[in-house]
Amino acid sequence: MYDLSLSPSLTFDDAPGLEIGEWEVLGDARVETRFRFRTGITSVAPWLPLSGSSRSWPVRLTNGGLFNSCVPSADIASRTKIYGVAYEARGTTMAVDIDLTPTQERQDPVGISEAPDAETAAREAVLGALAGRVPTEHDLVVLFVTADYDVPTLYQAAVAVASPAAVVGCSGTDGLTHHGHVAAGCVAVVLPGDKRSFGVCHVARDEGDIAGSARRATEIARERAGEVHPHSVVLLLTDGLTPDQREAARGAYEVTGALIPFVGGAAGDSLQWERTYTFGDGAVRENGILAVWINSQAPIAVSVGHGWRPAGKPMLVTRTGGTVVHELDGKPAVDAYLAELSRELKADDPEFFLKVLENPVGIPNARGRYDVRQLHAYLPEGGGLNFNTGISEHSILQVMNCDDESLLEGARDAAESASAQLGSAARLALVFSCGSRVPLLADRVADEASAISAGLAGAAVCGFYTYGEFARVNGSTGVHNSSVAILAL
Numbered sequence: 001m002y003d004l005s006l007s008p009s010l011t012f013d014d015a016p017g018l019e020i021g022e023w024e025v026l027g028d029a030r031v032e033t034r035f036r037f038r039t040g041i042t043s044v045a046p047w048l049p050l051s052g053s054s055r056s057w058p059v060r061l062t063n064g065g066l067f068n069s070c071v072p073s074a075d076i077a078s079r080t081k082i083y084g085v086a087y088e089a090r091g092t093t094m095a096v097d098i099d100l101t102p103t104q105e106r107q108d109p110v111g112i113s114e115a116p117d118a119e120t121a122a123r124e125a126v127l128g129a130l131a132g133r134v135p136t137e138h139d140l141v142v143l144f145v146t147a148d149y150d151v152p153t154l155y156q157a158a159v160a161v162a163s164p165a166a167v168v169g170c171s172g173t174d175g176l177t178h179h180g181h182v183a184a185g186c187v188a189v190v191l192p193g194d195k196r197s198f199g200v201c202h203v204a205r206d207e208g209d210i211a212g213s214a215r216r217a218t219e220i221a222r223e224r225a226g227e228v229h230p231h232s233v234v235l236l237l238t239d240g241l242t243p244d245q246r247e248a249a250r251g252a253y254e255v256t257g258a259l260i261p262f263v264g265g266a267a268g269d270s271l272q273w274e275r276t277y278t279f280g281d282g283a284v285r286e287n288g289i290l291a292v293w294i295n296s297q298a299p300i301a302v303s304v305g306h307g308w309r310p311a312g313k314p315m316l317v318t319r320t321g322g323t324v325v326h327e328l329d330g331k332p333a334v335d336a337y338l339a340e341l342s343r344e345l346k347a348d349d350p351e352f353f354l355k356v357l358e359n360p361v362g363i364p365n366a367r368g369r370y371d372v373r374q375l376h377a378y379l380p381e382g383g384g385l386n387f388n389t390g391i392s393e394h395s396i397l398q399v400m401n402c403d404d405e406s407l408l409e410g411a412r413d414a415a416e417s418a419s420a421q422l423g424s425a426a427r428l429a430l431v432f433s434c435g436s437r438v439p440l441l442a443d444r445v446a447d448e449a450s451a452i453s454a455g456l457a458g459a460a461v462c463g464f465y466t467y468g469e470f471a472r473v474n475g476s477t478g479v480h481n482s483s484v485a486i487l488a489l
Contacts, residue, residue, distance in 0.1 A: 138193025143169035168280030172464030173435035199225030202281035214251025240467030265432035265466030301421035307410025312340030312399030332383025415455025431463030
């Protein structure tokens with residue numbers, strides 16, 4: 001794969017063809033040419049044919065266009081330089097940059113550190129992601145860390161290295177990249193701001209108005225991002241101990257509406273359920289809601305998948321309160337739930353919550369699929385089931401099950417869905433996978449990131465294991481458990 005990066009950008013909607021005129025080699029690293037766009041063209045000459053050659057490879061236009069194949073002349077193909085080019089479009093001659101460096105030879109965009117010291121880990125991960133790039137005030141560094149670090153110290157160290165770029169992120173159960181699973185460490189990626197704009201807002205959660213807190217963060221983030229590019233998405237990160245994650249999603253949705261997707265996750269702490277962190281906008285919080293509004297010149301894709309399948313009969317939610325389902329089919333919810341399991345399990349089992357990870361419940365959604373909910377934290381008195389997000393009365397629940405292959409297939413399906421939305425190859429995926437999937441996949445947990453990368457044609461992957469996933473797509477509430485949410489760029 002070769003990348004053809006044009007700057008300033010061009011709009012191909014009304015002129016998709018590319019016709020090459022004369023060209024001339026200037027020294028060792030520069031080519032000057034003149035070309036114009038023309039509708040319906042299928043091949044060009046002399047040095048950039050789009051078809052008809054046995055020596056061809058895909059070429060991706062970073063502003064969203066796509067050639068099926070491209071074969072530069074032998075002289076050009078032997079180089080990995082930045083070529084200065086001039087083009088004439090609608091009577092105006094402008095300068096562009098063409099980067100003919102093969103994608104597989106480019107610096108890996110993801111930085112990883114497993115250093116035990118917080119400052120060292122932050123520095124190594126951020127510098128690895130920067131890969132020699134000098135950060136600017138328009139860039140965004142996204143950092144996910146396991147909760148065994150001194151997170152405030154790590155955040156300050158990351159800010160020092162990345163300055164003047166903004167730094168955002170949160171703690172997670174574990175990290176994941178296309179290189180594999182990161183059980184203890186931090187992972188980082190840099191989103192350049194040359195074709196994107198970012199607005200960041202990080203607020204403390206108002207316990208009495210979680211939706212209002214999320215709404216305020218999202219509104220301010222939108223204002224700070226401006227309106228400079230046609231595609232938008234909101235990255236939403238919350239404290240994993242937020243009483244009802246559905247309220248955070250509701251607040252974000254009140255700003256985004258149905259047309260702007262949001263994606264992200266709830267921070268984690270390796271399934272200890274004691275303390276989680278979000279950071280950005282100059283603060284580290286244990287009760288935070290962080291919104292990052294992203295405007296992009298290129299298309300953006302959000303998807304979600306899980307791999308769970310229904311294993312029990314449909315049950316009607318007949319009484320709820322907050323995040324607790326008290327009754328299913330008019331019976332104590334815990335009794336109705338346990339009766340649907342294919343194995344013996346008692347509510348007083350000391351490993352109850354570890355064992356029920358294998359059997360969350362599914363809520364049918366408008367896409368004909370299921371939004372998954374995991375049992376959470378404790379069993380209320382009176383025979384109820386507690387979840388980390390509210391479930392409405394008169395909902396239908398079914399006990400779900402899975403196996404390793406179905407979970408990996410669900411992750412791959414989510415990636416392929418994101419790729420299909422983009423219409424061209426993704427360069428990077430930010431991934432938010434549920435912390436419950438770590439013990440479920442066990443020694444195959446590293447295969448999940450590999451499956452996601454494969455579903456995105458080898459794109460880089462950076463993410464963390466969450467206490468709940470956000471992915472607002474058609475027919476979904478936007479809140480998920482035991483699922484994989486993906487932001488593909």
